[in-house]
Amino acid sequence: MKRADSRFIKTFLACVRADAITGQGRSGPVVLQNMVDALQSILEGADFDTALKIERKPGGPEYERTYILAVIMRAHMKGGDKVVVAEEYANIWLEAVGGKRLTARRMRTIRKQHHARIQAAESISVMVRKVQQAIEKAE
Numbered sequence: 001m002k003r004a005d006s007r008f009i010k011t012f013l014a015c016v017r018a019d020a021i022t023g024q025g026r027s028g029p030v031v032l033q034n035m036v037d038a039l040q041s042i043l044e045g046a047d048f049d050t051a052l053k054i055e056r057k058p059g060g061p062e063y064e065r066t067y068i069l070a071v072i073m074r075a076h077m078k079g080g081d082k083v084v085v086a087e088e089y090a091n092i093w094l095e096a097v098g099g100k101r102l103t104a105r106r107m108r109t110i111r112k113q114h115h116a117r118i119q120a121a122e123s124i125s126v127m128v129r130k131v132q133q134a135i136e137k138a139e
Contacts, residue, residue, distance in 0.1 A: 007053050008038055069094060070114035073107065 012035055041051040048054065069090045076086035087107045095101060102110075 007055075008034060009052060009054075065094075065097075065099070066110045067114050067117065069102075069107070070110050070118055073111055074118050 038051045038053075042048060072090045072093055073083075073086040076089050077083065081089075084104075087102075087104060090107060091101045
């Protein structure tokens with residue numbers, strides 16, 4: 001599925017955050033009526049994207065797939081494998097899920113693209129492990 005962007009939903013949430021819609025009395029009647037109409041048309045069988053005025057944009061699974069490739073490569077490189085070996089394992093996984101093999105250049109780009117996110121995840125896991133150890137010592 002591709003990343004979605006709905007003007008109805010954005011407007012509705014913006015009005016809720018601005019306290020224009022509280023669910024009481026006549027707060028936000030125009031926005032609420034538009035949402036009710038959209039949801040009613042969905043119940044009648046209209047397409048979700050059309051009813052909610054959703055625009056699809058690139059993103060979603062492709063980004064997650066490249067993130068998983070970067071994680072696989074990082075895990076193998078941390079385990080002492082060479083970059084070429086890590087890339088081979090990533091390509092093996094990619095083929096197993098129905099993708100095509102990637103070049104070393106593309107793999108390098110993927111590693112760079114997700115480097116900060118992977119480091120943040122590793123830092124968080126280290127912090128969680130240390131907190132768990134401190135809790136166990138305190139007990």
